[in-house]
Amino acid sequence: MxxxxxxxxxxxxxxxxxxxxxxxxxxxxxxxxxxxxxxxxxxxxxxxxxxxxxxxxxxxxxxxxxxxxxxxxxxxxxxxxxxxxxxxxxxxxxxxxxxxxxxxxxxxxxxxxxxxxxxxxxxxxxxxxxxxxxxxxxxxxxxxxxxxxxxxxxxxxxxxxxxxxxFLGIDVLAKHKIPFIVDASENMATLKKLKKLDVEGMVPGHGSYVTEYQNVISDNIHIHETITSTVLEEIIQSSRSGISLENLVAVMLTKYEVKPPNLGAYSLFRTAISAHIIQLLENGSAAYKITNGRPIIFSASYKA
Ligand SMILES: [Zn+2]
Missing domain, CATH: 3.60.15.10 (Ribonuclease Z/Hydroxyacylglutathione hydrolase-like)
Structure with a gap:
């Protein structure tokens, strides 16, 4: 240390x-x-x-x-x-x-x-x-x-x-693949706020001290935006009949090649992915319906 x-x-x-x-x-x-x-x-x-x-x-x-x-x-x-x-x-x-x-x-x-x-x-x-x-x-x-x-x-x-x-340091960002968050819109607002701050440098919780923090924060923003758009455009919008929450998590983990070794690790990724899903439900891009005992997420454009 x-x-x-x-x-x-x-x-x-x-x-x-x-x-x-x-x-x-x-x-x-x-x-x-x-x-x-x-x-x-x-x-x-x-x-x-x-x-x-x-x-x-x-x-x-x-x-x-x-x-x-x-x-x-x-x-x-x-x-x-x-x-x-x-x-x-x-x-x-x-x-x-x-x-x-x-x-x-x-x-x-x-x-x-x-x-x-x-x-x-x-x-x-x-x-x-x-x-x-x-x-x-x-x-x-x-x-x-x-x-x-x-x-x-x-x-x-x-x-x-x-x-x-x-935010995560550039050296650890790729390793996390789907960074842990509990609220996708708050997380994005925080990243944008950090980008605008005029300071000498920033120390992330994980990664090295950085003075060129705008670039690192942009990379963090890009990763979260890509996760949100993957959930919406590649998964939810591509399944007309909708997808169960559990299957959505599974598709994301497979796509991002994440293999959680136990329930603890799985729960962290499920929470992070769910944060993106909740954001899509809150902003009206997606909706849900309980079908055959399961919450099914579907694109708001197929609502009718
Ligand atoms: Zn933490």
């Missing part, structure tokens, strides 16, 4: 899941942005900050995905940190069973779904935040970035945006 300085008071720990770190000018307050997947990542972070004589007083969690707050409980046990998280996300961090529950479409999850990738240890949240400034930590702006998660927020400090999973 490499510790990289980006700008005055701005750093990040580069890893499969990046962890941001910001410190104020008089070295009295230091805030981590996310906590990594597990204790081992958190241990390395604490050790590095101690070595560099950097303070750790605050912990900001951008969204309630286990890979971003799995190390947070350990940090709270070892350090006296004031923890800040966005509304809704905070409810899941305090009750992390909710993540495998929503991925199980509301059911109590199968035991195998309760793993470290889908359910992190519970944490305490001291302050619930929304877009704006953090009173306790001056010059820090909290930026609303929903779509990948219900109420994800990033941090802007000294010209650097810690963007969480609002």
């Amino acid at each position: 490499e510790f990289i300085e980006l700008s005055r008071g701005c750093f990040y720990f580069k890893s499969a899941v990046n962890i941001g770190y910001i410190v104020n000018d008089d070295n009295s307050k230091g805030m981590l942005i996310d906590a990594g997947l597990e204790t081992s990542a958190a241990k390395k972070v604490i050790k590095q900050l101690q070595k560099e004589k950097l303070p750790l007083t605050h912990l900001f969690i951008t969204h309630a995905h286990a890979d971003h707050f799995g190390g947070a409980q350990y940090i709270q046990q070892k350090e006296d940190v004031y923890t800040i998280a966005p509304a809704i996300e905070e409810a899941i961090m305090r009750n992390p069973l909710l993540e495998p529950i929503y991925l199980s479409q509301g059911n109590f999850p199968l035991k195998e779904m309760r793993n470290k990738f889908l359910e992190a240890p519970a944490i305490r949240v001291d302050e619930i935040c929304s877009q704006g400034c953090l009173e306790l930590f001056s010059d820090v702006q909290v930026i609303h970035l929903p779509g990948h998660s219900y109420n994800q927020h990033g941090i802007l400090f000294h010209g650097i945006l810690y963007a969480a999973d609002a």
Whole structure:
């Protein structure tokens, strides 16, 4: 895990899941942005900050995905940190069973779904935040970035945006194939908002720090637009009698050559694909009908 300085008071720990770190000018307050997947990542972070004589007083969690707050409980046990998280996300961090529950479409999850990738240890949240400034930590702006998660927020400090999973780094974008989102229109609005931001650079949750962020964000936009148009034009509009939700997910996974090894991985892709379907239902491009006990999705133009 490499510790990289980006700008005055701005750093990040580069890893499969990046962890941001910001410190104020008089070295009295230091805030981590996310906590990594597990204790081992958190241990390395604490050790590095101690070595560099950097303070750790605050912990900001951008969204309630286990890979971003799995190390947070350990940090709270070892350090006296004031923890800040966005509304809704905070409810899941305090009750992390909710993540495998929503991925199980509301059911109590199968035991195998309760793993470290889908359910992190519970944490305490001291302050619930929304877009704006953090009173306790001056010059820090909290930026609303929903779509990948219900109420994800990033941090802007000294010209650097810690963007969480609002976009994927170019090096990981192709690997994800169908990136995880819960709301396709919010996700697109967030990407367009990011593209317009004038900052020095951005740190994605996964991938490298980037200064030419417009290009990377355009690539992210292109991938999501292609997924939406594939679902609508190549699948829904090409089947006159409509297609069941389950078959639509199956056709997409086959088309994109995604082979989820278990229900946990499958549920992440199903949620992402469903986000695109919901957008099409909401904007009137598609409609549904329950036929023979199944929701069947069909093109709005065949409605009559
Ligand atoms: Zn995430």
